[in-house]
Amino acid sequence: MNQSKGITEEETEGTLFWRKPSDVSPDLWRDALSLREAFSRHAEGSLSEDEFRPLRLRRGAYEQRQDGVIMVRVKAPLGRLTALQLQRLGTLSEKFGDGHVHLTTRQAIELHFVTFSRCPELVAELARVDLTTREACGNAVRNVVGCPLAGVCPQEIVDVTPYGQGIARYFHRHPLNDSLPRKVKIALSGCSRDCALAAISDIGIVAAPTSDGSPRFKLRVGGGLGSTPEISHPLADGVNEDRLLATCEAVLQVLHEHGERKNRQRARLKFLVRRLGMETVESLIDEQASSIPSSGTDAWPDDPEPEPAEPYDACSGYEFIDRIPHIDAWIRANARAQKQKGYYALTIRIPRGNLTAAECRFLSALAEEHGNGTLRIDLHQNLVIPWVHSSRLTRFYTALNLAGLGGPAGLPDVTSCPGARTCRLAITRTADMAVELSKALESAGADTAAARAAVKVSGCPNGCSQHRLAAIGFQGAAATVAGRRAPVYQLFVGGATGEDTRIAQPVARVPAHRVPAVALRLIEIYQANRNEDEELETFLGRADSDWLAAHITDLTVMEVKPGEESNFFRDHGSDEPFSVQTGQGECAS
Numbered sequence: 001m002n003q004s005k006g007i008t009e010e011e012t013e014g015t016l017f018w019r020k021p022s023d024v025s026p027d028l029w030r031d032a033l034s035l036r037e038a039f040s041r042h043a044e045g046s047l048s049e050d051e052f053r054p055l056r057l058r059r060g061a062y063e064q065r066q067d068g069v070i071m072v073r074v075k076a077p078l079g080r081l082t083a084l085q086l087q088r089l090g091t092l093s094e095k096f097g098d099g100h101v102h103l104t105t106r107q108a109i110e111l112h113f114v115t116f117s118r119c120p121e122l123v124a125e126l127a128r129v130d131l132t133t134r135e136a137c138g139n140a141v142r143n144v145v146g147c148p149l150a151g152v153c154p155q156e157i158v159d160v161t162p163y164g165q166g167i168a169r170y171f172h173r174h175p176l177n178d179s180l181p182r183k184v185k186i187a188l189s190g191c192s193r194d195c196a197l198a199a200i201s202d203i204g205i206v207a208a209p210t211s212d213g214s215p216r217f218k219l220r221v222g223g224g225l226g227s228t229p230e231i232s233h234p235l236a237d238g239v240n241e242d243r244l245l246a247t248c249e250a251v252l253q254v255l256h257e258h259g260e261r262k263n264r265q266r267a268r269l270k271f272l273v274r275r276l277g278m279e280t281v282e283s284l285i286d287e288q289a290s291s292i293p294s295s296g297t298d299a300w301p302d303d304p305e306p307e308p309a310e311p312y313d314a315c316s317g318y319e320f321i322d323r324i325p326h327i328d329a330w331i332r333a334n335a336r337a338q339k340q341k342g343y344y345a346l347t348i349r350i351p352r353g354n355l356t357a358a359e360c361r362f363l364s365a366l367a368e369e370h371g372n373g374t375l376r377i378d379l380h381q382n383l384v385i386p387w388v389h390s391s392r393l394t395r396f397y398t399a400l401n402l403a404g405l406g407g408p409a410g411l412p413d414v415t416s417c418p419g420a421r422t423c424r425l426a427i428t429r430t431a432d433m434a435v436e437l438s439k440a441l442e443s444a445g446a447d448t449a450a451a452r453a454a455v456k457v458s459g460c461p462n463g464c465s466q467h468r469l470a471a472i473g474f475q476g477a478a479a480t481v482a483g484r485r486a487p488v489y490q491l492f493v494g495g496a497t498g499e500d501t502r503i504a505q506p507v508a509r510v511p512a513h514r515v516p517a518v519a520l521r522l523i524e525i526y527q528a529n530r531n532e533d534e535e536l537e538t539f540l541g542r543a544d545s546d547w548l549a550a551h552i553t554d555l556t557v558m559e560v561k562p563g564e565e566s567n568f569f570r571d572h573g574s575d576e577p578f579s580v581q582t583g584q585g586e587c588a589s
Contacts, residue, residue: 017121021128027173028127031134035059036120043117058140058177060133061119065424065581069113072097072122073136077168078146078161078188079107079377083364086375088129090360096122101360102418103353105466106185107377108136108143112422132172140177141252144168146188147195148378151305152338152345152386156190158207158215162300163244164188170245170299176252181259182267184252185224192499197379199501200225200469202269203251204232205244215241221251221281222273227461229468229503230270233278235285242294250288254281308343308372308387312395327397329409333451335393338386344393345386348400349407351438352416352431353381362403370396379466380415380454411445412472414438416457417464419476420571425582426459428476428487432573433457433515440516444523453536454495455519460582469495471537472519473504478580479511481558487512487571487578488558493522493548494541502541508549508556513567518555525551 018036020029038055041047060073074089081089086101089109093101098113114122123133136143146164147153167186171177187201198204204220216238223232239247251269258276260267273281334347348363355363363383367375372387388396400406414437417423419430434457441455453471458464460476467473473492478485488509495504510518522540525548530539540548549556560568571578 017124024127025130028130028132029124031059031132032120032124032127035123039117039120054138056119057138058135059119059123060136061114062137063424064112064422065420066113066422068116070116070119071422072111072114072119072133073104074109074111074126074131074133075136075143075168076107076109076131076377077144078150078164079148079379081375081377082129083367083373083375085129085131086360086367087364088125089131090355090357090364092122092125093360094357096125099357101355101357103350103355103377103381103383105353105379105381105415105464106143107145107148107379109377110418112418135172135177138177139180139182141171141174141184141186144171144186144188145196145201145379147190148376148384149195149336149338149345149386150188150190152340152343153190154337154339155193156207156339157209158190158217160188160190160196160205160207162302163205163215163217163241165303166300167245167248169301171248171252174252176249176256180252180256181261182255182264182269184255184269186248194498194501195379197466197469197497197501199223199231199497200229200466201232202255203248205248208238217241217244219247221285222270222278224268224270225463225466225468226268228270229463230274231501231503232270233273235282241300242296243289245295245299246289246292247285249292250285253288254284258284305387306372306374308389309368309370309392311342311389312391326401326406326409327394330397330401330406331393333409340387342390343386344388344390345384346388346393346396347378348383348385348405349413350382350405351407352414352434354431359403359405363405366396366399380413382413409451411438411441411451412453412455414441414455414457415465415470417459419457419459420581421573423459425462426476427478427580427582428459428489428512429571429573430457430459430465430474430476432571433474433476433489433512436516436572437519440520444520454497457489467495468492468504469497469501470504471495471540472522474510474515477509478578479509479558481511481568482560484569485578485580486558486569489515491518491556493545494537494543496537496541505545507545508552509558510552510556511558511564511568512571513564514555518552521552521555522548 042052062071097111102110150161151159184202186203187196187198188205189196200223206218208218210216219235220232335344367385370392371385376384414434416430416434420426455472456465456467456470457474458467474489479488491507492504496502
């Protein structure tokens, strides 16, 4: 684990800061130095905006809607972080940003409100703990995602950890990242339940069972969400580990040679599949792959997990378990037994994916004290701490609850993008909407089946919260009512992930301030009409959209009712009259 020291304000102002520490990767340090040079040249006018912008984006720096500040995205392959890295991210969020660390649905990290000119310093600080922003944005192979329980899940066919790490390492700084027409997202799942969402990725890799237990993978290509979502298409029923890198590289080569370059909105791999047909795309991939050599076993890193904390004595803490409110419900909802006997992977729900710096430091200490000093970001903006022994569960939960992170068990987990608070493309303030949704669901309560369902809120069609995969999904929009602009949300229902990934279908538009009531109404409809043991997402997936719309018409009618005058034309979290203030975003840059 990298234990390099932090730096002082005085050091950042002088040359001492830019001397490479002995224990920092030369490549990461060169990235920081090259970014510093690019920012300097851009500031002095020798690097044009057209030249600077793609370079900045490939280094993970997005413009926000506020002038003078940027969002910096940090990669975490497979969502893996050490306790030191999370601790340092919290500290850096205070030093360079607004004091918050945002976890994304693609297992990356974002720091918002970073002063534009200080971005190179931040990248250098991240390098000191082996973190990089390179290719976290832009037209490149993005953060490689994987099952958050890889290596500890009892149901996995293959531990995809070394394969995900190998793929991330191979495509990091790959020459194609400088010339792809659009971004490429790669996901790896260890079994058919597809916890990493290979079904909606540009390249999806799912472990397949074999008679001799040797690693073998099914590949899928051309998936994606956005305004025209697409489930990925089967590419190969079986690829051995020695051909996995070659096949992935062949997919990139085909996108590079045949992808759309004039209309960037239609340059993702899914559009190439739609234009040429999957049969032709598969033929092109096979042709490219035939000229790429197989990889050896050294392509897959052998990086064993750190040793977990020692178990307590069997009786430690258990004599007090009946005095701790809600612990049983929390453990049922958040503890997954590992395949390693006696150990659990514990999910800590992070509302809206936002952590304060103090929470980062606390969770880092918790992972070191009770786990093995590692954490994992899942695909729902939460954190997973693995390797917690059963004898430590009581003390773990007690500490978590005292820190205010225990959260209510048995309620739907609301996921949201940052929304119009920072994003130029967002129409509505989705993070504030998520707060209101969570409050409504908590106050009303929800049965166990509904609690397992996904509720997701996005501020625009790009769908960073993945609302088109939710049982109940909302997409920010605007409408004109009585001659005034009002915030509204498009309601989608019936999405699902796993072996039967399903895209949610549109039902109706909802005035923003009625969204929590609509979510509660849908749960009531489900409770009154479900089959025995039927999950909410299954019920909403089979329910007729017109029938559902008819049951919520009193909530979706676009007119101001008595008592709504003060809320109808204001977005959640804002005291100002609503107006659409979107700008040119950089998602398609």
